[in-house]
Amino acid sequence: MKPKSVGIRDVAKHVGVSTASISRTLNSPESVSSELRMRIDAAIAELGYIPDAAARALSSRRTRTIGAIIPTVDNAMFARGIEALQSYLSLQGYLLLLATSGYDPETEARQAQNMASRGVDGLILRGDTHTDALRRLLAAQQIPFINVGVYHPDKPYASVGGDNGAAAWRACRYLIELGHRRIGMVAALTRNNDRAAARVAGVRRALAESGLALRASWYIEVPYHLDDARQGARWLLSSPREDWPTAVVCGNDVIAYGVLLEAERRGLKVPDELSVMGFDDLEWSRHLRPSLTTMHVPTDEVWSRAGEYLVNALSGRQTTLHHEVDVHLVVRESTARPWTSGAAHSAGSDMGTQATQEIFHADG
Structure with a gap:
């Protein structure tokens, strides 16, 4: 014979309360004391009772x-x-x-x-x-x-x-403060994506406030894949070298990874010849070499x-x-002052290293 399954009456008898108390605990746990909840949870675990979700939904009009x-x-x-x-x-x-x-x-x-x-x-x-x-x-x-x-x-x-727009404004503003005037962007697709669109608007606003503009040849939207991000970076760097941007803001960290990979393939030194800014602060961003400067989002x-x-x-x-939530800038190794001479190059690298040390010290 098939063994009898454990029911709500068995749990009630084990705890020494009514079946109504068991039902109330299962359907509205906040309505009973923590001590009773613990006793009932322990009994359920000991007896192997599985509540009937359909019955609970009917009685409480909630499926949890x-x-x-x-x-x-x-x-x-x-x-x-x-x-x-x-x-x-x-x-x-x-x-x-x-x-x-x-x-x-x-x-x-x-x-x-x-x-x-x-x-x-x-x-x-x-x-x-x-x-x-x-x-x-x-x-x-x-x-x-x-x-x-x-x-x-x-x-x-x-x-x-x-605030995606304000955060992207801060990211771009940081590059401007470093001395960059030739700033491009590899954005996520903005169609049906209000977060991506807000980030693009934030970058454009930061540039406009400094009398700069996002050139059409320095802006591209790509899907959320490394291959597409690399292709986007390839297109961005397809013009003669003197027409390249000195810094790139990326719509998210994965796009930034693609830009870093393409820069490496082309033999470009980051941040000496190209600064790269991410957005999201994924786990890999602090482990890359160079580690990625990005906007931290507390996901x-x-x-x-x-x-x-x-x-x-x-x-x-x-x-x-x-x-x-607080979205803030995390400075690491992928950004520095734009290269203009040997002295400026050295100063920019030193500044990037110092900022990286400071942020990691602050993070403990």
């Missing part, structure tokens, strides 16, 4: 599932963010349901509809480029959601992220706070609608 739609999984920053989000949600007793959109708003809308039909309690969306159909769905179904990777305090819906914090917002909103707790 959060959906997240990201553009792609082929992105180290998204992978790190999703890992942080899943860790946080797991501690809160929530399950993460993940889907990708391929940077296509129509695909994102279809994925959101699929998730809504499966009863997700809330949604995490990347950026704020969404179709009208998706916005209508969220409003009609009253699904709590938050946009990650952007900070829009003027909008009536939640957001958590950095773990962004995604954890997105999960925290939804969990609090679903529990009826007061929560902040918008949260801006």
